[in-house]
Amino acid sequence: MNLILLGAPGAGKGTQAEVISEALSIPQISTGNILREAVKNGTEFGLKAKAAMESGALVSDEVVIGILKDRIAQDDCKNGFILDGFPRTVPQAEALEGMGVNIDKVVEIYVPDETISKRLSGRRVCEGCGASYHTDFKPSRVAGKCDKCGGNTVIRKDDEPATVLERLKVYHEQTAPLKDFYAKRGKLETVIGQEEVSETSKLTLKAVGA
Numbered sequence: 001m002n003l004i005l006l007g008a009p010g011a012g013k014g015t016q017a018e019v020i021s022e023a024l025s026i027p028q029i030s031t032g033n034i035l036r037e038a039v040k041n042g043t044e045f046g047l048k049a050k051a052a053m054e055s056g057a058l059v060s061d062e063v064v065i066g067i068l069k070d071r072i073a074q075d076d077c078k079n080g081f082i083l084d085g086f087p088r089t090v091p092q093a094e095a096l097e098g099m100g101v102n103i104d105k106v107v108e109i110y111v112p113d114e115t116i117s118k119r120l121s122g123r124r125v126c127e128g129c130g131a132s133y134h135t136d137f138k139p140s141r142v143a144g145k146c147d148k149c150g151g152n153t154v155i156r157k158d159d160e161p162a163t164v165l166e167r168l169k170v171y172h173e174q175t176a177p178l179k180d181f182y183a184k185r186g187k188l189e190t191v192i193g194q195e196e197v198s199e200t201s202k203l204t205l206k207a208v209g210a
Helices: 013-024 031-041 044-054 061-072 090-098 113-121 161-175 177-183 197-207
Strands: 002-006 028-030 081-084 105-110 123-126 132-134 188-192
Touching (some): 002 013, 013 081, 013 105, 028 031, 028 061, 031 044, 031 061, 044 061, 105 177, 105 197, 113 123, 113 161, 161 177, 177 188, 188 197
Parallel strands (some): 002 081, 028 081, 105 188
């Protein structure tokens, strides 16, 4: 099954992608991860992505699709995959169709903006090993220090309150129209994000028939 997960930044798409990946034994493809991988490996598209990221611009559709094409051609995607973070715009969705990539279902994880703002502004990431924490929901044992490696935990620029509001604004302007795009194709399922992650997971698995 080829799936797309939609949802505002901080709605919990990544977490639910892991749950589906385990249940259906298909890989989760996070655009962020494959972009970082391509940048690290210095591929043709990776170098183009790096230039855009460093200038603070969005990575172009052509570059993202080039990187994505390479990824879904790999063996582990033969039985399907989960796209997390792509497409972000209707033109990207159209480009995906143009590539001949069939998407079976699109699952939207819906969480209100005010809940997301609270979630993200409390998020802390270890500078050393990348472990993540939350000041309210998952604090480290010693404030400001990582439980795993003792490194400093910091707020990522992406999670600063002003940045969160800007990211949500971009999501509603650019990505939310995808709901209509896929609803018209009869592929959209909406899951309302619950307070307990496990409850959201149950609804998500039901939405994909797992």
